[in-house]
Amino acid sequence: MFKPAYVLSLTLLLASCGQPAAPVTTTAPTLGTLGVQLDRLTFTVPEGVGHAEIELSGGKLSAPLKLPAALTGTQISAELAGLPRGNPNYVVKLRVYSQAGGVLLYTAQVNVNLASGKFSAPVKWERVSAPVTVTAGPVAAGTTRLTATVGEQTLTQSVSAGQSVTFEFAGVPTAAQQTVTVIGQNAAGETVQAGEATFVHGGQGSKVEVALSALASCPAPTGELTTIPAVQGSGAVSPLVGQTVTVRGVVTADFQAGLRGFFIQDAPGDGNDATSDGVFVYTGTAPQQVNVGDLVQLSGTVAEFYESTQLTTISAFATCGSGQPIQAVPVQAPFTDLERFEGMAVTFPETLTVTDNYGYGRYGELGLSAGGRLFQPTGGNEPTTPAENAARRIVLDDANTAQNPAELPYLSAEGTRRTGDTVSGLTGVLSFANGAYKVQPTQTPQFVNANPRPAAPDEVGGTLKVAGANVLNYFTTFGPNDRGRTALTSSGASRPRSWRCCAAWTPMWSR
Helix, strand or coil: CCCCEEEEEEEEEEECCCCCECCCCCCCCCCCCCCEEEEEEEEECCCCCCEEEEEEEECCCCCCEEECCEEECCEEEEECCCCCCCCCEEEEEEEEECCCCCCEEEEEEEEEECCCCEEEEEEECEECEEEEEEEEECCCCCCCEEEEEECCEEEEEECCCCCCEEEEEEEEECEEEEEEEEEEECCCCCEEEEEEEEEEECCCCEEEEEECEECCCCCCCCCCECCHHHHHCCCCCCCCCCCEEEEEEEEEEECCCCCCEEEEECCCCCCCCCCCCEEEEECCCCCCCCCCCCEEEEEEEEEEECCEEEEEEEEEEEEEECCCCCCCEECCCCCCCCHHHCCCEEEECCCEEEEECCCHHHHCCEEEEECCCCCCCCCCCCCCCHHHHHHHEEEECCCCCCCCCCCCCCCCCCCCCCCCCEEECEEEEEEEECCEEEEEECCCCEEECCCCCCCCCCCCCCCCCCCCCCCCCCCCCCCCCCCCCCCCCCCCCCCCHHHHHHHHHHHHHHC
C-alpha cells in the first residue's frame, strides 16, 4: 500500500557564547567548552490532524524524552534542548491524533544523526487501522441481500427474513467520525431497506449496530411519471396546464381542513434554482388521508388557479411510505423572485416585523416585512420607494380560506397583535393567492411583543387636544322595517349620501 511521505527537517546549531556559530562538520562536534543551542524539529502532518506527540530516544538519553509539540496548520514543531553530549544517534517517534485525547490516526519513526548539525529525511506515515464489526437487522420479508459499506470497503451477504446479520471488516482506518451504511435489496435488485450509523473508530476496534428501516415503495404508474419541477416549470404558468400527469412527492403540509388541499414536494428536486420542487394538490370535497412526511403518488390535472399552479381531479392516489422529512429552503429579502419557491417548504431565518394588519380581521393575515416596519414613501419617513417596500414585504396567512374567522390566529396573551411586533424563524409552505405570496405556517410562529401598547400617551406639553372620528355612516338610510336613525333634513326630506356625510361632519368640526 502506498504511504504518503512527508519531510522531517532538524537543524542543530552550535555556537560559543557570544561568538559566531562554529562551522558545521560531518564528524561529531566537540562539545567540551562550547554552549550547545539546539534549534527545533519540524515536520508536516496529513490533513485532519489536531494533535501530535513526539518522543526522542537513543543517544545518551537514559529514558525516552517527550517533546512538547506545537501545531500550526499542518506543521508540527518542537524545541530540542538539553540533550546530553556524546552519541548523536537518536530515534524520533511520531504519533498524531484527531485532537488532544482523540483518535490515533498515524504513526512514524525516523532515525536521525545530529553529528552534522543538519538532518533531513523522509517521514513514512503508517495509517492506524482496526477491525469493525457491524450487526444489521431486522431483515424484512422480501429482502434477499444486504450490502454494508465502511469507508472504502463493501461486504455483501445473502439473507432471510427476520435475521440479524453480522459483517466483519478488517483494517478499517481509524477516524473521529466513521460511518457505516447498510442497504437491503429484493430479488429484483430494488433497494427496500436501509440503515446508517456514525461512530468513533479507535485503534481498539469498533462494534456497531445498524437498525434497518423499510424504504418507501410506490406502485408502477400506468403512464409516464412526471416530476413536480416539470409541472411547475420555470415561468409563472405551468407548461403542462390542462394535461393529466402522475407525480410523486413528500407531503409537507396538510391543509385540507382550511385550504381544501395539501402540499407535496419532490424530495431530490431537479437541482434547478429556477423551478419549484413543490406543488399544491387540491382535493376539494374528496379529501385524502395523508400525514406530513408521507411519500405519495397520484395522478391529477395541471391547473392554474388565479396564477397558482395546482393539481386537481385527483385519482390513483397511493401512499408509498412515511417518515420522510423535507428540509425547508431558507428565503431572505428581497422577496422579488418567489415564483421559484411556490409550493415549497420554506423558512425565513431573519427577523420579520408585523408591518400591517389590513387583512387580519377578515382573512387572518398579517403583513410582515424584513428590515423593520414599512412606511409610506410620501409620509416623510425614511427615503424609500413603493418597489423597495414591496421587495421587503411577505404575507403570513392562517392556512384557511374562511372570512371573518371567529378566532384570530397569532394573538398575544393580551388579545392583540400589534404592528411593530416581530417573529423569527418563520417556517411554512409558500403559496400564491390574491396576487400575493403567502406563508402558510407549518410551525407555530413565535412572536415577540416588541411594540407594546403604552398605558397612556407620552406627555408632549401644551394645551391643545385633537380628536378624530369616522362619521361616514353617521347618518344611514334604513328600510321601513329597520331600526336606527334615518338621514333626514330638518324638513324630513332625505338628501344625497354625500351631503349627509358633509352635513354631519361640519357641525362637529365647527365645535
